[in-house]
Amino acid sequence: MVSYQMEKEKVLRVTGLNVFYKNRKRKLFSRKNKKIQALFDVSFDMDEGEVLAIAGESGCGKSTLARAIVGINKDYQGEIWQKYGRPMMVFQDPYNSLNPAKRIGWLLEEPLKVDKERKWTSEERRKRVEEIMQEIELPLSMLDRYPSQLSGGQRQRVCIGIALMREPKLLIADEPVSALDVTIQAQIMELLNNLHRKHGISIIFISHDLRVVYQISDHVMVMKNGHVVEYGATRDVYRNPQADYTIQLLKAAGITK
Known part of the structure; x- marks a missing residue:
């Protein structure tokens, strides 16, 4: 007997996203205000009820991506499609x-x-x-x-x-526990997990801490210098990382040897 699994509804789709910001450090006597590209051809989608973690070191483009999705940064090329309109954000x-x-x-x-x-x-x-x-x-x-x-x-x-x-149907949590001590971090993570299970809310969870990411996410997207270097189910990425950068991050976090 062949069994068929219902495909989940998409809540977010990002296609070929390139994000820019203005270089405010002008050189003396220069009238140019050159744009700097922060994200390069970022594409991914999210299922309804999914928790997607975006991981990487500071400056890799995680928050830039979040700000483009919620409409704070409007200087971009590509497509951001959202089923329910703009999500809410926790800073x-x-x-x-x-x-x-x-x-x-x-x-x-x-x-x-x-x-x-x-x-x-x-x-x-x-x-x-x-x-x-x-x-x-x-x-x-x-x-x-x-x-x-x-x-x-x-x-x-x-x-x-x-x-x-x-x-909201989609919540973006941008490093929501990084400013808290370890005990309080665990309590906030438990709260987010409880809210997700109770309401089925989709969550984009942004963090540089791969140990925290593993606790909450279904899928993880690893970013470096504005590029997506790896994407997949969290367990698969942690057990068998493909990108050298992901391997380095996992080793630095003490998750792999």
């Missing part, structure tokens, strides 16, 4: 991601206040905030606090909560 630094002058409740409600697709009543916004606080495992008493009154891990939970307020 690396929870200390600078939150407005220090606003309380946590206000910060969580703000995405709903500016929602152009739906008009939320104050009661609906409050209910949604309470739901999210439960999701990110923070007590409601923290809604009246300012970011400075929270720990780094608590702030990152709030950042994740803000990104989830409008129930």
Whole structure:
């Protein structure tokens, strides 16, 4: 008997992406503002509910790719197709991601206040905030606090909560645990895993830490100098890496000898 497996829906497709930025270090007396190419012919796609890790050293183009996908960097050639529109993003630094002058409740409600697709009543916004606080495992008493009154891990939970307020189908987490200590890193990784399992949300997880990448991802894409050097199922890449650069990264992380 032949069995057929349903092909999963695609949530994101990137084709032939070349991303540029302006060189702001002008030479004296030069009127040219030359563009620098940051990404070179990057192509990949994501299934709905997948966790894709983008790995590589600092400066390899991971964050540049993320910013192009969410629409921050619009200077590119190629195609970015997204089934559900632009994803939400969780940034690396929870200390600078939150407005220090606003309380946590206000910060969580703000995405709903500016929602152009739906008009939320104050009661609906409050209910949604309470739901999210439960999701990110923070007590409601923290809604009246300012970011400075929270720990780094608590702030990152709030950042994740803000990104989830409008129930996005795709979340980009750009080095979300690199600014936290090891114990808190594990807690945030567990939170992301729980959210993924519960809601089936697709996640692009960006990290330079290959040990962290292995914990969460279904597939991994390794980047170097703006190029994709390896892509595949995480277990396959870790057990049998093909690119010399991937082998070097795994050895440096103490994963292979």
